[in-house]
Amino acid sequence: MTHEATGPDPSTIHVPVMAARVVELLSPALDHPGAVYVDGTLGMAGHAELMLTANPQARLVGIDRDHDALDLASRRLAPFGARVHLARARFDELGRVLDDAGIATIDAALFDLGLSSLQIDRADRGFAYRVDAPLDMRMDTRSELTAARVLNEYSPGDLVRVLRDYGEEKQATRIVRAIVAEREREPFTDSARLVDLILRAIPAAVRTKTKGNPAKRTFQALRIEVNGELEALSTVLPVMLGRMGPAARAAVLAYHSLEDRIVKQVFTAATSDSAPAGLPVVPDEMAARFAPLTRGAEKPDAAEIAENPRSASARLRAIERIRPDVAPSAGSRHGHRRGGRR
Structure with a gap:
């Protein structure tokens, strides 16, 4: 190409x-x-x-x-x-x-894996939470799903799942509750509004103990969801x-x-053998x-x-x-002893 x-x-x-x-x-x-x-x-x-x-x-x-x-x-x-x-x-x-x-x-x-410097540094791509930008986050601009669509169209339950599973965000329920209330007033389009909402949704005691920007986990979760x-x-x-x-x-x-x-x-x-534990000689088809x-x-x-x-x-x-992939063969006498190079 x-x-x-x-x-x-x-x-x-x-x-x-x-x-x-x-x-x-x-x-x-x-x-x-x-x-x-x-x-x-x-x-x-x-x-x-x-x-x-x-x-x-x-x-x-x-x-x-x-x-x-x-x-x-x-x-x-x-x-x-x-x-x-x-x-x-x-x-x-x-x-x-x-x-x-x-x-x-x-x-x-x-x-x-992860983001490239080009994606992070291009404000218009919407990956960075430190600058106000459209909530896009698509690595492939041919894709229809954007971060804005996730925020505005996903059910509360799905939003909580995304933030918990992909951002490991312990405050997911609080953040999603705030997102749902806010999107009913006006749909999300830009990142600064989302960052401000997250800062307000997370309790002050939690914010002070958080390393880095508290919005980081939510942005990671949205990016992973948008790009699969x-x-x-x-x-x-x-x-x-x-x-x-x-x-x-x-x-x-x-x-x-x-x-x-x-x-x-x-x-x-x-890199692991598939033979049962305790077998002294591992058949070739079960060797790593x-x-x-x-x-x-x-x-x-x-x-x-x-x-x-x-x-x-x-x-x-x-x-x-x-080793090459091999089809299992019944009664194979070939193998290697456990503990050898694998």
Whole structure:
């Protein structure tokens, strides 16, 4: 997919998170001709540029739903020419994008979740609670659902669910009660009015103990709901694992506990044997297909956080394929002893 190169230089407004570590983890899988690297959340291509530079034999499939981000990424990646294939899609459309490109298996993949600097810094996109802007929050402007529609049209029960499930907001009932009363007077259109309402709805004793802006959790919840982020993540991870070829590697950067919990659960299942506990030899069909490359979730160091404060909440997990998928075979004598490399 081609895009006209317009707008600011993306390298000046975007700092990729834990970039050196991502390159270190994924590059061993890309050191061969025709290697395929997938960046499922391309953004402004900070990670992609570094990966293509470090791995001259690799080609990129870059996916993003944000048209503005793809425009900037196409300029940044132009020097790599035919090694770059870009697609405007949600990352849970990974299978279709690969099929359209004629690619059966991949060698490395990265999903850098959450918001990009472009989305945060563009006031008109409505993601930031620090500036007054239209309540939009769509990563893909082709989508019909906006934050304003969620606030104005959802039932009180659904609004409470969104704030509790996606924002982990303990004051969800109070906030929703205030939202419902206010929207009956006038529909919500701009963020400043919502922020003011949240500040008034939350008890003063709770506000004083809250780190950061008390509106942060509500805005996170609305963004996740508008963009279907957690559903997309739960959908794409098994697809990604199924497409990973021999010795392929994958990494995910998550920025809040809801995302990281999903990644942890999927990766833990993929790196665990399915044989019953106590079985001394694990049949091949029950052996783990993947092995962890990180011990739990890695975090950025103090130097990176000081240079790029937005990296502070990042959590990095990575895995490697160590066995192909196999169909169960009755009475198989092959296996490995528990306690060995998995």
